[in-house]
Amino acid sequence: MTFVQGDRAPEPADETLRRIAAELRRPIAFDAAIDAAALQAIRAGRRSTGRRGVWPWLGAAAAALAASILLAVVLHRDPAAGASRAVLLRLVAPASSTVTVVGDFNDWNPSATPLAPSGAGEWTVRLRLPPGRYRYTFLVDGREWQRDPTEPPVPDDDYGAPMSVITVS
Amino acid sequence: MPAKTGSGGTRLSQGGPDRSPSGMTESDAALVARTLAGDLDAFAGLMARYRNSLGLYALHMLGNREDAEEALQDGFVRAYWALAACREPERFGAWLFRIVVNRCRTVRRRLRRHDHLTLLPADLPGRRGDVSETLGWREEIGRALARLRPHYREAFLLRYVEEMEYDEIARLTGAKEPAVRMRVKRASDQLRELLRDVRAG
Numbered sequence: 001m002t003f004v005q006g007d008r009a010p011e012p013a014d015e016t017l018r019r020i021a022a023e024l025r026r027p028i029a030f031d032a033a034i035d036a037a038a039l040q041a042i043r044a045g046r047r048s049t050g051r052r053g054v055w056p057w058l059g060a061a062a063a064a065l066a067a068s069i070l071l072a073v074v075l076h077r078d079p080a081a082g083a084s085r086a087v088l089l090r091l092v093a094p095a096s097s098t099v100t101v102v103g104d105f106n107d108w109n110p111s112a113t114p115l116a117p118s119g120a121g122e123w124t125v126r127l128r129l130p131p132g133r134y135r136y137t138f139l140v141d142g143r144e145w146q147r148d149p150t151e152p153p154v155p156d157d158d159y160g161a162p163m164s165v166i167t168v169s
Numbered sequence: 170m171p172a173k174t175g176s177g178g179t180r181l182s183q184g185g186p187d188r189s190p191s192g193m194t195e196s197d198a199a200l201v202a203r204t205l206a207g208d209l210d211a212f213a214g215l216m217a218r219y220r221n222s223l224g225l226y227a228l229h230m231l232g233n234r235e236d237a238e239e240a241l242q243d244g245f246v247r248a249y250w251a252l253a254a255c256r257e258p259e260r261f262g263a264w265l266f267r268i269v270v271n272r273c274r275t276v277r278r279r280l281r282r283h284d285h286l287t288l289l290p291a292d293l294p295g296r297r298g299d300v301s302e303t304l305g306w307r308e309e310i311g312r313a314l315a316r317l318r319p320h321y322r323e324a325f326l327l328r329y330v331e332e333m334e335y336d337e338i339a340r341l342t343g344a345k346e347p348a349v350r351m352r353v354k355r356a357s358d359q360l361r362e363l364l365r366d367v368r369a370g
Contacts, residue, residue, distance in 0.1 A: 009179065010331055011329070011332075012357065014357070016360075016361050016364060016365075017357050017360065017361065019306075020310055020360055020364065021329040021330055023306060023307055023310055024225075024229055024308070024310065024314075024329075024330045025220075025330055026224050027221055028223065028224065028228065029221060030220050030221050030224035030225075030237075030238065030241065032217065032220070034216075034220060034238050034241055034242050034245070035216040035217060035220060035245065037242050038216060038245035038246050038249070039209060039212070039213060039216075040327065041211070041242070041246045042209065042246055042249050042250075043364075046246060047246065047247065047250050048243050048246055048247055049239070049242050049243045049246050070251075078180045085214075086204075087186070096322065108251075110250075125324055137254075139253070142253075142328070143205075143253045144253065145253060145254045158280075161251065161254030161256070
């Protein structure tokens, strides 16, 4: 087999593979209705459209209700049952006017979990989380994503944004 | 610290091949800025710009239009809400591509119960040796791609169709670079074997 392994030559040297790659690069048109449906979902406040079935057809209100119920379940889970642990998230951001946290535990909803100022430029929020691994990041002033410097970073993620990970055991 | 998104050598990072009338002259960075300022038309321009190229990847990865369109649409919606996290707006295409690659993985996991992809109707003739007479080269490639393990298919598409460097693929997929090279090699070996008897139409 002859095959170019060099990083500078992504084109396969092999004739068959070259023909395959060329064929796979041939353009196919996708319907603009995809964009329109995405815009409709965005206008309705939906954060994702990935699941089939009833879920995609729920309106923004229903989605928000479901998220808040989920969050309420997470927050009010009885610690005596041993199913959840208290987690304190903290970020020092003295020049900020709002800080929220988005993560796997709140469906990446930017408005679900605000942090409160606790003095000296520090923002905190206390969560109760069931055991698991959670990716999260802080959203500062509604625009800037800033990961938690006290927890390990996530090297790779959906958005290419800085994120941290906590493991609740 | 923003996650690296590569050295800029991919097709998508170079601005994407698809230009819509609404995004004909504006750069990605300008459209991202307008979107962040609340202009949904600007985001429509970005979607139109990348729809075909990202859809093509999703189609090859997932094997059918319905799932590809679902992954694409979900990727667009998630990208909109996370746009503030796009640290290099001039490389919006590469950032969006990462999201769609991950959406494809999610959709693929949900489809895992199916033994094979559905790139072609199940009732098409599929015996090796005679298929080239009834199916075109493209369909044969699709059929062969669908037989690869998803990780192999992904690695092959990223390397030779999207023209990404191995280190970029490693960062994107979370795999180590030697593993990526191995996946590309095995995908290539298997495709070569699967398509050995098929001639271009």
